[in-house]
Amino acid sequence: MSGPPGDGPYPALAALAAVELPRQATPFAVVDLDVMERNIARMAGYFGERPANLRPHFKHHKCTEIARMQVAAGAVGITCQTSDEAAAAVRAGIGDVLIANVVADRTRLASLARSAVHARVTVAVDSAVAAGLAAQAAARAGVVLGAVVEYDIGMHRSGVESIAEAVALAEHVAALSGLELRGVMAYEGHLVKVADRDERAAGVRAAFAPMPALLAALRKRGCEVAMVTGGATSTYDTAGSLPFMTDVEAGSYVLMDAAYAQLVPEFEPALAVIATVATSRPGRPLVVDAGSKRIGSEAGRPVLAGFPAAHQVTSEEHNRFVVEGPRMPGVGDRVAIVPGHTCSTVSLYRTLIGCRGGRSERLLQIDGRDPLA
Secondary structure, three states: OOOOOOOOOOHHHHHHHHOOOOOOOOOEEEEEHHHHHHHHHHHHHHHHOOOOEEOOEHHHOOOHHHHHHHHHOOOOOEEEOOHHHHHHHHHOOOOEEEEEEEOOOHHHHHHHHHHOOOOEEEEEEOOHHHHHHHHHHHHHHOOOEEEEEEEOOOOOOOOEOOHHHHHHHHHHHHHOOOEEEEEEEOOOHHHOOOOOHHHHHHHHHHHOOOHHHHHHHHHHOOOOOOEEEEOOHHHHHHHOOOOOOOEEOOOOOOOOOOOHHHOOOOOOOOEEEEEEEEEOOOOOOEEEOOOOOOOOOOOOOOEEOOOOEEEEEEOOOOEEEEEOOOOOOOOOOEEEEEOOOHHHHHOOOOEEEEEEOOEEEEEEEOOOOOOOO
């Protein structure tokens, strides 16, 4: 680099560009292990003092080693999005998995049923058809799958839309062989990017306002509601304080990204993509050799660590930044980029290089990725 980092954002991550990995071609992904471990401990400490459990979302990092660290720190289990994530987690010895997703593909349901031979597996359902498909898969495998009824509280993606519909579906699930009704799931995803923290918290409380009435209606009909699950990294404190919430599915707090860092600054970005400067000219944009095939940016702009710079554009193999100030990295220098979205970034890699104290320490395998077709 053309000078020591420190006059721009994320100077500690900027320093990871100088880690000696001469045989590693750019772009590659690195993790500051000290920061990651602080994030895990900080979230575990919050939930260690509250009735709600932490059930972190595996889709954020897709790494079973990290998931085991979260469980060891006190998480009650993990949340997954796909059957491949669940299978990897169960193979790694994690015994309690929630699929926070309505799964209707028969092949994936069969995989979840196989995982249920070795672990407690719970799936979300929002229709009698989806519940029936899950029950069929469970019956074929000779197992019982848990089910939570998804209730739409504002995201309008999946979920039933009324208390009456939720009660009817819960009763239907309870009557199916192969399924066990375990509770309700609701996700406030339409609120997680609200910039003002107080406004975000008020929105979360308002979104979950129907939940007491729903739970009362379910219990009146004799329906099991042992689990009430939802929440996210930017809403963990509000969702985790709701008196009826049992499981909070926060995920991005572990590695963070440039977008979430603006919302919950108590958690620190721990992941960066190391890229090489391809073009550097005075008065022209800085071009690096990592684009959309290596850095997720659909949920936020990437940030050039260690330099005051504005992101300009992302293409397949490049990102362009306008560096503000007299110091620019030169052609051939390695730089660190904090992704705008970590969840989609890690799925583009097979390993993360864990670093500590300016040195590489170990590889973290992204073993929860969907296999290549």
